[in-house]
Ligand SMILES: [Zn+2]
């Protein structure tokens with residue numbers, strides 16, 4: 001494997017303009033980045049202008065960033081038992097999907113949802129139905145990726161089976177993929193702390209979801225223990241997941257073409273650089 005062919009990067013900031021996230025990524029040697037296409041803490045935003053779209057596409061063209069992934073806002077809950085929240089979530093996700101299509105972003109990562117004590121089965125069903133509602137209207141190429149979760153609170157998506165169930169129930173399967181977060185894998189109880197454990201988890205993922213449906217990997221270490229059901233990201237090598245597991249991931253031929261994105265805690269985007277360099281240095 002050649003280091004320059006690896007799709008590796010980090011979640012960068014759009015403050016000051018969407019294109020700024022690409023410039024940040026370029027500055028620290030990314031070949032892939034993840035962004036929020038709007039504030040992660042607001043439901044809606046104003047429409048993209050032609051100028052914004054052009055500037056974004058132009059900046060990417062001139063950069064080494066081969067793939068840009070988007071992440072939805074944290075407010076969206078397609079499985080909410082509250083009708084008002086559910087409706088707002090559908091409309092908000094619709095707007096985010098449209099933004100991605102306009103910006104030529106192929107993947108939009110989404111946390112499946114939380115049942116807020118209304119029950120997992122009902123929540124899974126709602127999510128599948130609402131995804132269909134949104135996806136059947138979309139004419140673009142952007143796929144929605146369901147991200148596995150740590151299982152904090154009443155969040156679903158902490159088992160591969162949840163992600164499979166949603167995809168199975170949805171009609172628009174071809175527009176639904178999966179994003180795997182290593183911190184969430186570990187804190188939801190999949191033991192990837194040894195090479196044997198890692199292999200077992202990959203095999204299980206293959207069997208339940210299929211590697212062809214895995215489109216993005218979030219590379220994060222975990223501040224908390226195995227099965228803690230907490231979502232606390234840590235810098236690579238500083239948490240509970242052994243460094244050798246990240247080495248395995250970086251050299252796993254089955255995962256070679258899948259974009260790998262850091263969402264580790266940093267005060268400034270420049271702090272991603274040593275982590276990226278460490279990961280690159282592992283590639284044999
Ligand atoms: Zn996420």
Ligand SMILES: [Zn+2]
Pocket residue numbers: 147181218263
């Ligand atoms: Zn993540």
